[in-house]
Amino acid sequence: MAKHVFRCVDCASEFPAEVPRWRCGCGAPLDVDVKEIFPRAELSKRRPNLWRYRESLPIQDDGSIVSLDEGMTPLVPVPLAGREVHCKLDFLFPTGSFKDRGATLLISKVREWGIREVLGDSSGNAAAAIAAYAGRAGIDCDMYVPEDTSPAKCAQISAYGARLVKIPGPRQATTDAAMEAAASRFYASHFWNCWFNHGTKTWAFEVWEQLGQRAPDAVAVPAGHGSMLIGAHKGFGELLAAGYIGRMPRIFAVQAARCAPLHEIWKGSLNAIPEIEIRPTLAEGISITKPIRWKQMVAAVRETGGEVLAVEDEALPPLLRAFARRGILMEPTSAVPFAGVEALVREKKLGARETVVVPVTGHGLKAADKLEKLFGKNG
Ligand SMILES: Cc1ncc(COP(=O)(O)O)c(C=O)c1O
Ligand SMILES: [Zn+2]
Numbered sequence: 265m266a267k268h269v270f271r272c273v274d275c276a277s278e279f280p281a282e283v284p285r286w287r288c289g290c291g292a293p294l295d296v297d298v299k300e301i302f303p304r305a306e307l308s309k310r311r312p313n314l315w316r317y318r319e320s321l322p323i324q325d326d327g328s329i330v331s332l333d334e335g336m337t338p339l340v341p342v343p344l345a346g347r348e349v350h351c352k353l354d355f356l357f358p359t360g361s362f363k364d365r366g367a368t369l370l371i372s373k374v375r376e377w378g379i380r381e382v383l384g385d386s387s388g389n390a391a392a393a394i395a396a397y398a399g400r401a402g403i404d405c406d407m408y409v410p411e412d413t414s415p416a417k418c419a420q421i422s423a424y425g426a427r428l429v430k431i432p433g434p435r436q437a438t439t440d441a442a443m444e445a446a447a448s449r450f451y452a453s454h455f456w457n458c459w460f461n462h463g464t465k466t467w468a469f470e471v472w473e474q475l476g477q478r479a480p481d482a483v484a485v486p487a488g489h490g491s492m493l494i495g496a497h498k499g500f501g502e503l504l505a506a507g508y509i510g511r512m513p514r515i516f517a518v519q520a521a522r523c524a525p526l527h528e529i530w531k532g533s534l535n536a537i538p539e540i541e542i543r544p545t546l547a548e549g550i551s552i553t554k555p556i557r558w559k560q561m562v563a564a565v566r567e568t569g570g571e572v573l574a575v576e577d578e579a580l581p582p583l584l585r586a587f588a589r590r591g592i593l594m595e596p597t598s599a600v601p602f603a604g605v606e607a608l609v610r611e612k613k614l615g616a617r618e619t620v621v622v623p624v625t626g627h628g629l630k631a632a633d634k635l636e637k638l639f640g641k642n643g
Contacts, residue, residue, distance in 0.1 A: 268322050270294040270458075273560060281322075284377045286456040293557055295458040298322050301506040307473065312336040314365060314466040320502060321369060322462055328376035330401040331368050332358045335466060339474040339621070342590060344602060345609040350480065350621045352471060355594060359420060360627035362464065363393035366454055366491055369463030371397035374452055380404060382452035385442035387435060387488070387549050388417030389626055390454040395426035398452070406449065408442040410435050414548065414595075414631045434542050435551050455489035455556055461498060464491045468499025471621050472509065479509040481618035484601040484608070486625060487517035487526055487572070488550030490561040497564035513621075514570040517561060518604030520547035520597075521574040525554070526561055530572035546577050546634065549597030549626060571613070575603035581638050584628075588639070593628030595635075 268281040274292035279285055281296055288294055302319040310316035314335025323329060338353045354362035363386075371394065374382060384394050385408035398405040405426035409418065413430070421428050431438040442451065454460040472479055479500055485492040496515055503509045519527050522545035528538045537554050545551055555561060565572055583599040583606075601622045608614045628635055 265319075265322070265324050266300065267324075268296040268298070270296055273557070284379060284450060286451050286453060293456055293458070295560070296322055296462070298462065298502065301502055301508070302469075304477065304508060314368070314463070314470070317466055317469045320465075320469070322459070323369065323372045323376060325376060328372050329368075330371045330375055330397050332364070332397075332400065334358055334364045334368055336470055339471065342587070342592065345606045347609065347614070347616065347620075349602070349605055350619065351592065352467065352621055352623045353592070354467065354623045354625055355598070355627035357393075359389075359393045359396045360630055361389040361393060362467065362492060362623055362625045363390045363454065364396070365466055365495070366390070366460030366463040367393035367397040370394065370452060370454065370457050370459045371401055371403065373457070373459040374398075374403060374450065375401050379450045381449045382406075383408065383442060383445055383449045384452045384454065385409065385438045386454060387551060388413040388421075389549055389630065390491075391426070392417050392420040392424070394452055394454065395421045395424040398426065399424040405452075406445065408438050408445070410438045414633060416630050416632055434553070436553050454491055461491055461494045464495025465499030465502065467492065467623060468496050468503065472500075472503055475619065477508065479503065479511070480513045480621040482514040482516060482570070482614060483621045484516040484518055484604045485623060486547070486550050486597055486600045487519055487555075487561060488552035489555050490517075490557050490564075492623060492625065493517050493564055494557060494560050497560075497568070512568045515565055515568045516570045516601070516604055516608065517565050517572045518601045519572065519574045520545040520550055520600055521576050523547075523551045523553060524574040525552070526558060527572045527574040529558060529562060530565070546580050546596040547600050548631075549595070550600065573604045573607055575600060575607060579603035579606065584635070584638065588628065592624060593635075594624045595626040595628055595631040598623075598625045
């Protein structure tokens with residue numbers, strides 16, 4: 265596999281990617297461009313996991329790969345807002361969320377770099393995924409989460425063998441604590457390390473394959489730090505560059521109105537992250553006030569003719585209920601892009617014949633306490 269080069273998303277400085285690094289000297293995040301693409305004619309002979317796209321995944325040696333045979337989650341049609349939406353059941357990963365796509369790549373790279381101790385922080389799902397893959401690789405792991413993280417996610421992190429560090433205060437306080445601790449161990453952050461987004465891009469490859477090697481017309485994804493959003497843009501972008509698709513799907517990024525910095529940036533064409541008032545939301549997974557890759561996130565939406573939307577928490581319980589009654593039990597955060605699709609249909613921004621794909625990003629059992637409160641008496 266070709267050697268990769270880190271490129272700063274702000275100042276364009278370059279660094280060899282064989283040397284561990286998670287940030288540019290200027291303080292901005294890094295990315296790597298992957299030029300290779302998997303051979304489409306070979307796919308039918310490969311195992312149904314996300315490593316079937318091996319040539320597109322920037323890990324040098326097969327021996328570095330840390331995998332649980334994850335990926336190729338089902339794509340099922342579900343009626344919503346008077347139309348059909350294709351739901352990609354990404355809660356069916358080993359740790360119960362789409363974050364395993366990123367964790368298998370990130371921890372494979374960490375192993376390739378020979379790093380034996382890491383730390384990370386998240387609202388819970390990325391921490392659980394990274395803890396699981398680090399545990400599998402025998403890599404020592406500290407995980408910082410906000411104090412009010414769902415108990416199921418905390419239980420997972422501890423069970424996988426990571427040291428769980430709960431930080432009081434808002435989500436940003438957890439990141440601040442983790443970044444301070446990163447002076448002494450490698451910061452295996454899912455939003456700072458671009459390898460994570462090269463994992464989440466397999467979401468787009470799978471959708472393309474499952475639609476008969478076609479791109480959908482539109483996708484709607486939840487957006488916090490943007491790993492699903494940037495991953496979708498990368499994945500479809502690489503398919504376009506290879507000539508495997510003729511045009512990009514429109515990408516809609518959906519946030520919870522109670523914590524919507526990207527939506528503020530979008531609405532106001534701002535060129536910095538605004539200070540926003542923090543209001544508690546059911547969508548704990550995307551309660552992010554400072555998405556460090558916001559420029560990439562905005563570009564992903566703008567380039568594809570999509571939009572950034574913000575939806576009210578009140579829209580979520582009816583959707584959680586409706587999907588559960590169809591056998592799909594998702595955590596509240598995952599209902600956010602479906603509320604986005606409802607808004608787009610209301611505003612007549614989706615054509616009746618357009619193929620729309622939405623990921624179901626996290627399992628309902630991750631937030632059993634919240635679902636119990638909402639539906640405990642069959643509400
Ligand atoms: C269930 C769920 N959906 C979506 C997201 C959004 O991911 P990102 O912060 O990478 O945009 C998260 C993040 O933790 C999540 O837990
Ligand atoms: Zn830089």
